[in-house]
Amino acid sequence: MEHYNMNLTLKVWKQSNSREPGAFETYPVQNISSEMSFLEMFDVLNEQLIRDGKDPIAFDHDCREGICGTCSMYINGKAHGPWEKNTTCQLHMRAFKDGDTIVVEPWRAAAFPVIKDLMVDRSAFDRIMQAGGYISVNTGNAVDANSLPIDKKDADLSFMAASCIGCGACVAACKNSSAMLFVSAKVSQLALLPQGEPERESRVLNMVAQMDKEGFGNCTNTYACEAECPKGISVSNIARMNREYLKAGLSAD
């Protein structure tokens, strides 16, 4: 792989806190190596800003390997940037070329208020989980793990749904700020497993109710969520959740 260096112009959203309005600021950055990750490019810029006595850009990140779901930048109009099935932290600078202008914004959604610059508050996802994203089993009650064989097909589908990293890109990508992909991934994971059976109906009803309460929008089937989800969570989970919801609603009546 040929390496190259580039000079770029960054337009980044700056906002001091949730109460004050924000605005774009423009930053030139020089000598960025194509081998750097996107966040390392931000590290370089921030070091420069600090040395110059300016305010560095606040952004969320932790694992930097695409699994914790912390990083969350909306880059050139796409959640997590131009690469498919990719998180911001795994995006590398070889995706860009010398002279490019890159626009970076936070996730935008009423349910995700900006904390500072590119950081948002995603605690709504925790509260949706509290509404039912679990199986009620206390420690020490379990039977032997192999006493409950599970069809490999279901187990694999359940695992695929469970690989959601809770990043919120689906919400950011959706013009309605719907959280359906995230919620349906958790509902599906548990609905596909026999362990999830006892609370199957209350789970979907309660999680959806909490989702609505948090102010996420409705799903109008545009599938932008799936396209920008870094883990390739399938919209078939949304269809499954809709079926679960309907069934649960009918039997609740």
Added chain:
Amino acid sequence: MDLKSKIPDGPMHEKWTDYKGHVKLVNPANKRKLEIIVVGTGLAGASAAAALGELGYKVKTFCFQDSPRRAHSIAAQGGINAAKNYQNDGDSVFRLFYDTVKGGDYRAREANVHRLAEVSAAIIDHCVAQGVPFAREYGGLLSNRSFGGTQVQRTFYAAGQTGQQLLLGAYSALERQVALGNVTQYSRHEMLDVVMIDGKARGIIARDLVNGKLERHFGHAVLLCTGGYGNVFYLSTNAMGSNVTAAWKAHKKGAFFGNPCFTQIHPTCIPVSGDHQSKLTLMSESLRNDGRIWVPKQKDDSRKAIDIPEAERDYYLERRYPAFGNLVPRDVASRAAKERCDEGYGVGTTKMAVYLDFADAIKRYGKIEVGKQGLDNANEAAIIRMGKAVVEEKYGNLFEMYEKITGENPYEMPMRIYPAVHYTMGGLWVDYELQTTVPGLYALGEANFSDHGANRLGASALMQGLADGYFVIPYTLGNYLADDIRTASIPTNHPAFDEAEVKVQQRIEILMSIQGKQTVESFHKRLGKIMWDKCGMARNEKGLKEAIEEIRQLRREFWSDVKIPGKISEMNPELDKAGRVADFIELGELMCIDALNRNESCGGHFREESQTEEGEAKRDDENFSYVSSWAYRGESNWELIKEPLNFEIVKPTQRSYK
């Protein structure tokens, strides 16, 4: 001063059962009145908080990430061990116990390790009941894979995302307790001190990272589940935020630090590509099942890997360790890679890398596939195509991750890898009950020093974190709290809280007032370089003494020239980082002091003075069969207190992999 490890009497396999049978209990009405602080929401913290909430205690959890689900445990790839013997291949509690003590190079406490092996099976049962989607076979039963240092298949996994699935299981149990009102969770909060009242841990000072405000929280007991400190080296496979601050504050309040120099350097990580590098990425140990490690036989060979003929390649692990080959334990593989690169045989632009080559595996699997499908006269290209498909099924997500980072296709050319800091076996010293030397202060998971001795086996950190949280602390904590049922909650206007908060406040103000010229990051990088060069894969007396001096100098420079932007009363990640780096600098000094004291080689700790003629690590049981437990006695001043290790069951022998 004597350390009381509180190991129960009786035969090894009865100790834990016997302990549980006689331990003091707290009745349900009293549990409701007892408050517990759990700092950290990784596997150890989330499982502990959930289990204690289920019992009816009033729990508060803290984490610095924006959600408990993002704790660093989420990144674990390979798997979790358990003595289930589902494969009928001779596994047992005893074997898991034995492998772990031996793998740790005889520097762990036998009784703790035995308990870990005993509870391991229940962890898998509980996780499955929670809905953790482990990998399964076609018959619907759980699948296992093998990991280094063992001869049985006891590792349970969920593709390359085992930590994620286990943590989401524990997190969901935790969120359920939040919904039930038993647990209150505080995210984007950082614990900055332990509050001591009458010699006991009674609470913490935490900082709300969003608005910078300090908060006081009371607890009848405090549990630190704050992870490892590998980031003292700046570059490691740990998440960016992983840090030692919580453990370090506890250390300064009287908790001893156990074996601080025991660090695990993992042999297969993506190498450093330049000065901009912020972290290193692990390539799972499972790759060594099929990948062959080599360097060119000729120094400074600048040919492409595929242009170097077979006869001019040095498969140095296979050459040096014919019996184990590419599957020697982590510490051995790491040192061998360093040796080759130091001698000038490294590859890639930096020359600090070796090849991990899948070409043979691709051919081998391709031939098997061809055979299975009865395609006797398949050509070379077809064999390779089929072989690649098999390799993709096994390791696809890792290959993809490698390609995203390096831009190179590992199916076509060998991976370049190099060892990187990965895990810290050292940590807060705890007794059998996981209590530190401070009454009421406990340490769980990677934050404690307990079960892995001088080298951790793959897939056993996840096991330990969940064992500590789900199955150990619910019993041992009760034993302490049973005597505390008459202690009413202490109001946080108690003078001890005042004093602790003022100290924390002052330190933050001093940090902000320095306004020097150098960034926090630049100090962290310099510390990392000292640690890596002189307290990394190979250590010697001269280097360690130099490192201690350099670190002291670095500390003085930090406190007079660090530059932190922004304000205290706002979200200020640079300020958060400054506090952590300041603590890392102090820890670095202690690690070097510990490494200097331990003039033997064991597990991940290699003292150049203590090696065999062939350059292998040489343990010195006569002089060093103890846990080094360090008491803080003031700035740059520590006292060593030894906990002797007695091996009743697994008698120490020199490890050999030849």
